[in-house]
Amino acid sequence: MQLEQFSQINTVDNKNLEILKNPQRSITVNFPLKMDNGEIKLITGFRVQYNDALGPTKGGLRFHQTINQDEVSELAFLMSLKTSLAGLPYGGAKGGVKINPKELSEGELERVARGFMRAIASFIGVKKDIPAPDVNTNPKIMGWMRDEYEKIVGHPEPGIITGKNLDDGGSQGRETSTARGAFFIIEEMFREVDKSQQTVAIQGFGNVGLHLADFLSKMGFKIVAVSDSQTGIYNPRGLEVNKLIQFKRERQSFIKFPAEKISNDKLLGLEVDILAPSALGGVIKSVNVEEIKAKTIIELANAPISAEADRILTEKGVVIIPDILANSGGVIVSYFEWVQNLENKYWTAEEVDTKLKNKILTAYQKVAAETKSQNISHRLASYSIAIRRIIDAEKERGAL
Numbered sequence: 001m002q003l004e005q006f007s008q009i010n011t012v013d014n015k016n017l018e019i020l021k022n023p024q025r026s027i028t029v030n031f032p033l034k035m036d037n038g039e040i041k042l043i044t045g046f047r048v049q050y051n052d053a054l055g056p057t058k059g060g061l062r063f064h065q066t067i068n069q070d071e072v073s074e075l076a077f078l079m080s081l082k083t084s085l086a087g088l089p090y091g092g093a094k095g096g097v098k099i100n101p102k103e104l105s106e107g108e109l110e111r112v113a114r115g116f117m118r119a120i121a122s123f124i125g126v127k128k129d130i131p132a133p134d135v136n137t138n139p140k141i142m143g144w145m146r147d148e149y150e151k152i153v154g155h156p157e158p159g160i161i162t163g164k165n166l167d168d169g170g171s172q173g174r175e176t177s178t179a180r181g182a183f184f185i186i187e188e189m190f191r192e193v194d195k196s197q198q199t200v201a202i203q204g205f206g207n208v209g210l211h212l213a214d215f216l217s218k219m220g221f222k223i224v225a226v227s228d229s230q231t232g233i234y235n236p237r238g239l240e241v242n243k244l245i246q247f248k249r250e251r252q253s254f255i256k257f258p259a260e261k262i263s264n265d266k267l268l269g270l271e272v273d274i275l276a277p278s279a280l281g282g283v284i285k286s287v288n289v290e291e292i293k294a295k296t297i298i299e300l301a302n303a304p305i306s307a308e309a310d311r312i313l314t315e316k317g318v319v320i321i322p323d324i325l326a327n328s329g330g331v332i333v334s335y336f337e338w339v340q341n342l343e344n345k346y347w348t349a350e351e352v353d354t355k356l357k358n359k360i361l362t363a364y365q366k367v368a369a370e371t372k373s374q375n376i377s378h379r380l381a382s383y384s385i386a387i388r389r390i391i392d393a394e395k396e397r398g399a400l
Contacts, residue, residue: 016391016400020080023073025049029119033112036105045116047095049129050076053393056127057093058083058331060134060163063112063141067096078302079331081386082324086363088335093129095120101136113141117148124149126159126342132334133163143168159341162334171337173352174330179211180353181329181360182298185321186274187219188361189296195220199236199272201294202226203264204279205248208300208327212276217241221274225267228254229279234262234270269293277304284309292318299323314377322379324386325360325367332359 027047032040046069049057059079072094080092097116101109124131133142146161146168158169166172173180190198198221202209205228213223222238230253233239239259247257255261268275268284268291275294277283281303284292289309296319299305303323305313313320336352339345347355370381394400 016394017387019394019400020051020077020387020390023048023050023076024052025123026069026073027120027123028069029116031115031119033108033115035108043097043099043112043115045095045097045119046072047093047120047123047129047131048072048076049093049123050080050091051390052091053390053397053399054084054091055089056091056125057129058088058090058132058162058334059093059095060132061095061097061116061137061145062135063097063099063101063109063137064135065098065100067098072096075302078324080390081383082328082331083335084386084389085324085367085382086328086332086335086359087389088332090130090331090335093131094134095131096134109141110144113144114148117145118152121149121152124160126157126338130159130334130338131161132331137163139163139165139168139170159338162337162341164337169337169341171333171340171352172347172349173356174333174337175207176211177333177352177356178208178300178327178330179215181332181356182208182212182276182300182321182326183215183219184329184357184360185326185364186216186221186298188364189321190221196222198222198274199224199270200274200276201267201270201272202276202278203232203267203283204228204277204301205244205254206279209276209278210245210248212278212300213241214245224272225262225270226254227262227264227267227279231255232262232264232267233257233259234267235259265291274298277301280304282306284313286312289313294318297321299326302327310377310379314379320377320379321364322382325363325378325382328363329356329360332356 029045030042033043076092076094083090083092142161142164149160150157164170200221200223202213205226217223223241224236225234233254271293274296276298278300283304285306286308289312298321367381371378
């Protein structure tokens with residue numbers, strides 16, 4: 001989505017959009033990595049702090065061989081909108097290191113994590129910028145980064161990183177938070193209907209897709225199709241989700257699962273009540289948008305629908321809950337982790353779930369009200385609310 005698309009919304013002052021057209025701060029670092037064979041490689045990393053009007057910037061760090069400054073900047077912009085829409089006291093950031101983690105040993109991966117932290121340490125802080133895990137990073141890598149930062153500053157600072165293991169200062173509920181947040185929205189949207197008659201297709205059965213299937217099936221929704229990167233499985237009468245989860249946790253591809261197979265493309269085109277793209281971005285675009293028959297789409301992946309496809313689907317009456325709302329459960333619970341670290345508190349899983357439900361449903365209800373009052377899509381309503389909050393914060397600090 002480009003900012004220009006919001007100039008048509010009468011609740012956004014177009015002249016103030018200029019402040020969001022470029023990030024406040026973009027950092028490129030280069031640091032040495034000693035390989036296991038003694039060779040030295042120069043590694044490039046990025047950190048973009050897009051806007052801090054609402055508070056310290058927040059966003060993940062990804063390890064990927066194709067990462068570049070433009071991609072990181074776009075993701076940081078979206079993170080600014082996501083934290084704003086969720087009502088968090090955060091701005092948005094994103095970061096990445098240009099490596100293929102599959103080609104590195106665990107020792108080399110640790111040296112990358114520590115080297116990158118040394119390179120960016122002076123630009124981050126618990127009241128400045130708080131990284132978190134993203135693509136190809138995990139709690140173990142976050143733990144290495146936290147440890148390296150604490151060596152640099154000379155004192156414990158658990159709040160410098162979120163997405164940590166529980167015994168390293170992490171929060172209950174973090175692993176399931178993205179799926180749990182989306183579940184709360186779906187539960188609210190379909191509160192007054194017979195759940196057993198609502199069919200669901202989930203593309204992607206990693207951490208997010210797996211947990212979403214689990215939560216929805218236990219609530220009574222009929223999961224008719226799921227997929228992994230290689231294939232999908234389909235049963236119009238409903239799948240036994242507990243068996244799928246057990247099978248997947250044994251690290252097996254659905255190719256080996258005894259059920260009717262369906263391609264990822266065919267799954268997207270199923271006539272279902274709810275479609276949840278939960279893996280890659282850009283899976284619904286102009287070339288396949290006419291095949292989409294779902295009544296409601298919940299964007300668990302980042303940017304799974306292109307701008308043109310979004311326009312076509314919206315005109316057809318498809319309800320789309322955009323990524324900056326649908327998958328915001330992760331950053332909301334990251335915020336909870338940061339608060340617990342700063343205040344030296346520990347919340348139970350039940351407390352985290354209650355707080356998450358309240359936070360994400362408050363955002364959803366604001367979006368639903370804006371959608372109705374302005375007669376616009378949920379996506380435009382989400383962006384409008386998020387942008388207005390940032391602009392108001394910029395005005396308060398005298399920037400506008």
